[in-house]
Amino acid sequence: MEYGTIEREIHIDASPEVVFDVVSSPEHLREWWPDEAEFPAVPGGEGRIGFGDCAQGGGTWMRFTVVEAVPPRLFSFRWTHQEGESADSGNSNLVVFALEPAGTGTLLRMTESGFRERGWDEAKIAAEYAEHVTGWDYYLPRLPTYAAKVGAGA
Secondary structure (H helix, E strand, O other), rough: OOOOOEEEHHHHOHHHHHHHHHOOOOHHHHHHOEEEEEEOOOOEEEEEEOOOOOOHHHOOEEEEEEEEEEEOOOOEEOOOOOOOOOOOOOOOOEEEEEEEEEEEEEEEEEEOOHHHOOOHHHHHHHHHHHHHHHHHHHHHOHHHHHHHHOOOOO
């Protein structure tokens, strides 16, 4: 099996403008993906996202650096790099959300790459890849429902 890139494609019943906000804004991200999110949604913006109860020390923080923010078409970021490191292709994964109008909604294409570039052995690559596949398979299906609610002004 090749562990290079995770790819997902989903249709969302909301405009590209709404979907862009939902995938790029920390306040919206918290509703469908991480439990915590702190970052400026501008290219070069650095921050972090958290899974679990980070306030009580029971969660996990992940570094997060915005690469591109082109409303309403593209939002990309690097994540999983170590504290104190600047994100680059050798120490982090790249996630790209590409958006395009599709009927009355939006087609979202998500890719995550960078597993092989990290210098890990095959077992570590396979384990990290599998963990991220499981994560995206859990979190991405939450996105259309939330984005549709935001788009409807709920």
